[in-house]
Amino acid sequence: MRIGGIDIGSRYIKYVLLEDNSILDFKKRETGHNPLSVCKELLTVNRPEKIVATGYGRYLLEVFGDIRTITEIKAVAKGVKAVFPHCRTIIDIGGQDTKVISLSGQGSVVNFEMNDRCAAGTGRFIEIMSRALGYDLDHFGASCSIRNGNVKINSMCTVFAESEVISLIAKGEKREVIAYSIHDSIASKVISMVKRIDIQDDIVFAGGCARNPCLRKILEDRLNRTLYVHENPYMHAAYGAALYAEI
């Protein structure tokens, strides 16, 4: 039986198709301005028998009839646990939300923290900052893996942080140095959420931002722990949703 999970995030839509518990297909598309048409396009090929929707836009699929929805918190927990059976804590930095999720030994969510409306410390923030510094998003984190200066971005607000970055550029500060401090400021925001949760090993870093080596390294250093990252950290929530489709 073919089952699917679709994670309609603020920046990307991720789709996992399973057949007999193995991944048949994974697709990732920009959410854009018309996520429903993106979903329709994804679902027309190999339309699964059952599907569960998650993510910010999970209710969009109501037009297809009775499609179950779960939150991305529940979905990512399932999707991470399936890949990392020893996981007890998840740090998930997505497009507009950062979540820290605490799991029981059996894998159910026992506590979580999530940012409120503010996009500070999320993927969107990294995107805007990389643009301000003229980096390609995929190379932003690789550009600054070590602290090589002493600049601090104080503002957590995306708007103010951007003007802080612009004034640092105007002062002639090297962009690698500014880039590092941006990552450092995001890590601070994430750490403050982590501290509200009783964290336990193993910690898995999920979501698109887990591909950023600088952010991962700073978080590992400041938490003094190893963070496990899947080769495709975008996938977890959609995979978790797909796993719920068979239940």
Add this chain to the structure above:
Amino acid sequence: MSKDYKQMWSDLEINLDAHDGLLGVLSDAYTNIYLSQKNRPEGMKYFDFVISEVHGLRIEEIVEAKKQGRKVIGTFCVYVPEELILAVEGVCIGLCAGADVGTDEAEKYIPRNTCALIKAFMGFKLAGLCPYVQTADLIVGETTCDGKKKAYELFDEMMNGKVYVMEIPNKKGQDDKALWLNEVQRFSAKLEKISGKKITPEKLKEASKVVNEKRKALQRLASLRSADPSPISGLDALLVNQVAFYDDPLRFTAKVNELCDELTERLKTGKGVSAKGSPRILISGSPMAIPNWKIHAIVEGSGATIVGEESCVGERNFASLMDENFSSLNEGLQNIADRYLTINCACFTPNDERLTDIETIAKRVKADGILHYAIQFCTPYMIEATKVRKVAEKRKIPFLRIETDYSMEDMGQLKTRIEAFLEMMGKGARV
């Protein structure tokens, strides 16, 4: 609304165009959030009517009362003794402060990081959108938090000196009790002066009875919500608690009791607003002034039922009664002072009594989860959330802390957090 109130609003210096816009938004929100609910009790029809006439018929009644020489006293806090206002035949009105209205205007005077409630009471006035504040002869402020305290100074200028501030102590020791009693006495003298009426022990007794009966009706409603399934939605119960601040107290009490009679009948048949065993949430924290229905709408839209509000628009407004046994005015004022100091607002330090209240209410309503709600920048409640979390942990009740304001921009995030909270409780939202 059944008739045209334009002349009345115009006389009250309401900004008619903007006001039409506001009523339109309010009516749409009410239709979407309230009228779409299933299994509503018949008794809610009265409250639907009250809302449809919130700036119409009720204002007309108040204007009429003013013509008969009664004074209109506007308040913002459950610490302002309603008994005293009624004892001088005044009309006591909780003022508009629950919508994102006139924010730009308000931000000309107060910082952006001021709580939404303060911005709203100023915004409603500055944008000319609150007929209640326009009818007020006296606005009673209070020193509950720094934001309100300082905002009242500016508000007084906007209200041409009509603002009177009661000092609420920060602690509940002997000195504080003496201070508060003095404040109650001073307020009583102020009301006598403004109304030209003397407060006698008899009048105060009569007024106390009216207010106590209102509290008893609200207590009755609260206790009916302990049933599983609850016979009334949290949204509807919240609305009743919000209307408590506006409506004529005698009529309101009668209508709440009628509603409770119907709910009692419902319980006999086991009929409720949700399926038996649906998740039961207790709200605790900052007040939800009308028309702030945001959290209730999300929680109940996700399949849970709100079964109580440990809030000023809720338990703190009606949990304790005033002792009606007194023989002199001084004794009566002492009883008022004693009764009001049982309200456990986060502006007090320490405030452990609130934590005890939360435990007691959570047990009574059989809460499966506690959702702590603080208006963003409401520092006292935001900080006290940490202590409430500990209480919840001790009782092994799942806990979620939310900080938000009246805008709708964080609806998506709130929905995710609240649904994940329900999923975590194992009584998951839609799956």
